[in-house]
Amino acid sequence: MESEVDGILVAAHELKAPLAVLRQLALSFDEMDTTNETIRSEMIQVSERAIKQVNDLAKIRRLEDGLFKMEPVAIREVCDAVSRELSLLFRFNNRDLFIKYSNRSRLVAANRELLYSVIYNFLLNAMHYSSEETRAELIVRESGGKIKVLVRDFGPALPLEVWKEMKRGWLKKPTSIAMRPGSSGLGLYIASKFSRYMNAEVGAIRHRDGTSFYVNLPISKQMSLF
Amino acid sequence: MIFIIDDDQIMAECIKRASKKDAKIFSNAIEAMTEISNGTIPSLIFLDILLDGPDGFTFLNELVSYDDTKKIPIVIVSSLDFKDKNLADYGVVGVLNKDDMVPEEIKKYAEEYDR
Numbered sequence: 001m002e003s004e005v006d007g008i009l010v011a012a013h014e015l016k017a018p019l020a021v022l023r024q025l026a027l028s029f030d031e032m033d034t035t036n037e038t039i040r041s042e043m044i045q046v047s048e049r050a051i052k053q054v055n056d057l058a059k060i061r062r063l064e065d066g067l068f069k070m071e072p073v074a075i076r077e078v079c080d081a082v083s084r085e086l087s088l089l090f091r092f093n094n095r096d097l098f099i100k101y102s103n104r105s106r107l108v109a110a111n112r113e114l115l116y117s118v119i120y121n122f123l124l125n126a127m128h129y130s131s132e133e134t135r136a137e138l139i140v141r142e143s144g145g146k147i148k149v150l151v152r153d154f155g156p157a158l159p160l161e162v163w164k165e166m167k168r169g170w171l172k173k174p175t176s177i178a179m180r181p182g183s184s185g186l187g188l189y190i191a192s193k194f195s196r197y198m199n200a201e202v203g204a205i206r207h208r209d210g211t212s213f214y215v216n217l218p219i220s221k222q223m224s225l226f
Numbered sequence: 227m228i229f230i231i232d233d234d235q236i237m238a239e240c241i242k243r244a245s246k247k248d249a250k251i252f253s254n255a256i257e258a259m260t261e262i263s264n265g266t267i268p269s270l271i272f273l274d275i276l277l278d279g280p281d282g283f284t285f286l287n288e289l290v291s292y293d294d295t296k297k298i299p300i301v302i303v304s305s306l307d308f309k310d311k312n313l314a315d316y317g318v319v320g321v322l323n324k325d326d327m328v329p330e331e332i333k334k335y336a337e338e339y340d341r
Contacts, residue, residue, distance in 0.1 A: 013305070017234070020305055020324040024240035027329050042236050093235055128233075129278065131253075156279050 014186040018050035056190045072107040072220035082119045096135035107220035114194040121187035122151035122213045129155030150214040158211040232274040244329035245336035254278045255285035270339035275304040286316040299339045
């Protein structure tokens with residue numbers, strides 16, 4: 001019960017933070033007329049991320065109903081779509097995103113919607129934790145008969161207790177890595193839940209100069225059309 | 227020169243806009259501390275508490291440990307509730323809650339301490 005309350009507290013805090021930012025942005029309209037377009041664009045970005053996070057949380061409840069069908073999914077198409085969606089945000093935050101596909105495009109057995117969210121949350125987390133001089137990396141490769149999607153950041157190392165939980169394969173609750181919008185505990189918790197539903201393995205690798213989060217997806221037995 | 231330490235870039239920009247002053251943004255405490263160590267003593271710091279790496283309190287402890295930094299006025303800007311806490315010993319001259327602060331409050335502190 002206590003752990004559930006902790007999780008709710010972290011989730012509430014992370015969802016409250018973008019609302020506080022939106023409020024400040026709305027108040028900024030009076031401050032500087034010339035930057036209204038910038039402020040408008042910032043408001044859209046913040047609200048879209050918050051909506052996505054709330055939608056993902058709502059999906060967690062729907063997982064129990066088994067509403068997400070597993071299907072062959074073109075991994076490269078999903079990665080391209082997520083990186084396209086986040087490219088503006090990366091540019092806005094002065095971060096680079098490096099993408100590398102080291103295998104021919106394969107179909108994986110997954111649910112596209114959930115897989116999209118997993119990669120989205122990993123990338124958002126990496127963007128937040130990468131400093132301006134570094135980049136986040138999205139790497140897709142075949143490994144041990146599975147497709148590994150790995151997102152690497154060059155920020156501070158992952159706290160040991162979170163890494164241990166990720167090593168076990170999933171997070172029990174939203175974890176307060178640091179309570180911020182669009183990154184950290186809530187996004188990783190969502191990614192962890194969705195991966196578990198798809199029978200995919202999630203994990204994290206601690207580096208001296210950052211962290212890699214990955215998901216291993218089973219290759220679809222259906223013939224790839226790509 | 228005002229320092230703003232907040233890992234939320236957009237929130238930091240909002241504070242900078244509202245202050246209407248020359249302000250430098252840092253996304254973590256280490257970068258800000260390095261700048262101070264290099265000789266730039268800010269007239270005022272707007273400080274978030276939940277940060278990547280060392281948090282706001284670690285930063286405050288660092289500042290009060292040195293004669294030339296312990297008198298830098300600090301305004302805590304956080305969504306945590308510090309209203310009833312007495313943080314004057316850390317050089318904290320004000321606390322703004324992100325949930326209900328308004329630009330005028332930011333501007334007021336900026337005008338008072340960055341002349």
